Amino acid sequence: MRERIASHFDPFVIPFLIGMAFVLGYCLIAMIRVIAQLPKADRKRFLVSLITPKYIWINIRDIFLNCLIHVKLWKRNRVLGFMHSSIAFGWFMIILLGHLEVMLFVPERIHLFYYPIFFNYFVAETESTIQGSLLMFLMDFFLLMILSGIAIAIIKRFASRIVGMRRTTRLSLLDQVGLYSLWAIFPLRLLAESFTAHISGGSFLTIPTNWVFRQFLGNDLNALPTWWAYSIALCVFMCVLPFTRYMHIPAEMLLIPMRNAGIRIRHPRKGFALLEVYSCPGCGVCIDACPMSVRKANCKDCTVYLNRQLRRGNERRIEEISDKCLLCGKCTAVCQVGAQGPELRVAQRERRKYALSPSFAGINVRPMASAVVNGAGGESGGVLYFAGCMTQLTPSIRRATTSLLDKAGVRWQMMDPDGGLCCGRPLMMAGRSEQARELIAKNLEIIRASGCDTLLLSCPICYRIFKEEYALEGIRVVHHSVFFQELIAAGKLQVQREDGLKLVWHDPCELGRGCGIYDEPRAALAAAGEVIEAGKHHAESICCGGSLGSLTLSFEQRRPMVQNALDNLTVENPSEIVTGCPLCLATFVRAADRPVRDIAEVLDSHS
Amino acid sequence: MDFGFKLSPSSAVNLDTVDHARYDRLVRLEPDALTCIGCGSCSATCTAAPWSGMSVRKVILGLQRGRDDEVDAMLSRCMLCGKCTMVCPRGINTRHLILTLCRLNRKGEVVR
Structure with a gap:
């Protein structure tokens, strides 16, 4: 081992240093800005989480698994998973091993920022020691790993279907600069190290490359230009990084601890x-x-x-x-x-401004409240069934639900027999949460007056907001699919299984992804017939297209989405489509080529 | 003297004195409003109707007749549940129409 450059410096490191200084400075300022913009309580919560041992461990684990290994991507698409983890993890290892080399061989140079990156230029090493050959082997191994990832990335850019993506984003100009400089970095590193390999040593990748090039470029002067090119590619990549999609690399490292601390979008x-x-x-x-x-x-x-x-x-x-x-x-x-x-x-x-805002604070809910008080007949406990606005459009759900409640011998009463107030979720989706809070307060008054211990909902839109935003301590909020599954499991509801009945369950967005309820409705349906799966199901189920979330989509624009969702549900050719949401039901019924029913209707007709 | 009945004020609408600014702006932003046939399906399904008299049909009609106070009173009861949109035989996105109307002041300007 010997140091080749007496001054420990060469001008070619300057572009790298400029790039590094820029990107570190930018990220530091951006990080301070983001943290400063958090509401005070959130900021405190985040900073406290950073020094809490439990969170420190979770954060390190999540950053390692997500940023370097890309575990989520591996689960989704192995080729893309390999591509990302080979580049991210490989690059990380090369930087780590570079520092290790400096610390082992020239510890007095560790303060030089560029030494670990351009180690092979400054230090000639020998393979004769185990340390040296092992490190050089590992360096070459990880470089090869990155290069294989880059190769897949190039294929993906020109033919995304090969790696399983139908559509990919159209890149902006700066994104393209970032992309091409990222692609250039590693082949240039290979060239630079190869041209230096007969002086500084190398391993299974760099030595053969060196040998090949020396056959027709037998000149050491080639080394320096390639080191310059490598340094410039690094500089370009780091200088455009903040303005490209590659900003996700530093941003995600802050996002993960912030999300773990429970910070939300405000x-x-x-x-x-x-x-x-x-x-x-x-x-x-x-x-x-x-x-x-x-x-x-x-x-x-x-x-x-x-x-x-x-x-x-x-x-x-x-x-x-x-x-x-x-x-x-x-x-x-x-x-x-x-x-x-x-x-x-x-x-x-x-954030939108309105000239006119609805107001619900003045609504008199006393008649509705006294109706549920009378309905309870002085007894506390029991089930309060809130059908919700949408169920009024699909009265079959309400009929089936109340019939099932009677069959199971449950003591129940309706909260909105003659129509009631909206739950507030549609207002929230439209960004009018202040008005939604007024409705929530009104509905709470009625629910509290009833003295019930269970609030039953047949609409997942209502279910989600009752669970998330209503202060209903002591009252169980339950979706009817879960409630009936429990009644069946407890033997209170007898459901006859029909042979040859193939049912497919459509996971409504608000129930599945919104509240994490996937298994109970399937278990309940299994009592009535054979449950088969749609093409995409559980967390990846496709929205029916009727969602209230969209403010601007017209009926005509929604039609192809409805058809697409139906096609997805019918890939296994079910005899019936079953859902647990009145909105999905109303949307599907218009376009489906086979019966669509609510889970309550299916269970009611088989009990 | 109480006759058990009395004269009611005239409910005649003088279209010459009506300011159509808000309606005109609405029609420009939501051209679908022109396709309304006034069937009343929206009023029949409205969740707010039983306790507030809300009706999208009446809102559109009221705008044309300059009944601004009635229109605002109805709009301020809408809970955006979206049932009127689902039943509209003309496929009008009534929910968005209401949101757009709420963004307009009486002069028909979009507030920012």
């Missing part, structure tokens, strides 16, 4: 939302997942493009994208960094 442009926008890697997985993208015109309204427009500050498009979305949450379910597209859009809708 403002569409500040704090956590800003961080999420910058954490979007622009991979475009959400494009294929989005139910709207069955029509090509809607592809540009997916979360990846919302994030891009938010970075550019294109107000017109931001408004358009925010209002169009169905808020089904599928983009979040498939997103590799867990960017919350729906929450971001609702936050955006909440």
